[in-house]
Amino acid sequence: MKVALVVGHTEDKKGAKNKGLCLYEYDINNKLAKDIKNKLGDKVEIVYRLNGYKNLPADINKVRPIFIISLHSNAFNTKARGSETLYYHKSKIGKKIAQIFQEEVVRSLGLRDRGIKSKTSEDRGGYVLKYTNAPCIIMEPYFMDNDEDFLVYLCKYEEYVENISGAIEELINNLS
Secondary structure (H helix, E strand, O other): OOEEEEEOOOOOOOOOEEOOOOEEHHHHHHHHHHHHHHHHHHHEEEEOOOOOHHHHHHHHHOOOOOEEEEEOOEOOOOOOOOEEEEEEOOOHHHHHHHHHHHHHHHHHHOOOEEEEEEEOOOOOOHHHHHHOOOOEEEEEOOEOOOHHHHHHHHHOHHHHHHHHHHHHHHHHHHHO
């Protein structure tokens, strides 16, 4: 049994950027995925978007995970703050997993709880949520373009990695 950790975006299209520190979402979440993998070993597999966005669900499904966490970082207007977790609106298990991880994120980072949010296939990120075989969530733990949010994440990074890794391990044990 393993969990797929999907690194959001690509080496070429890195996603959100923190202008002050000149850091990108892809790079931050690639490091996060590798640090979680170092803690959990074979219990997780990192998946990258190598064959385009349309093929990403198929690439994830090849891993045959019991659940999927897509790692992202929010960005909006440099003022928005907080943590949220997304799930497919028809997935009851996805909703439960989203709630578990949302609670861990908020506990770890202490940022405003924006809650869990259901998405349809037409919503941003909804394509992956719908077309993967296992329950899938998208974690948006902070706003990368908000310096305060991002600095909280950086300062609490080790605790965050520990808590997210622990939640993954506990959920694997409960599902097996």
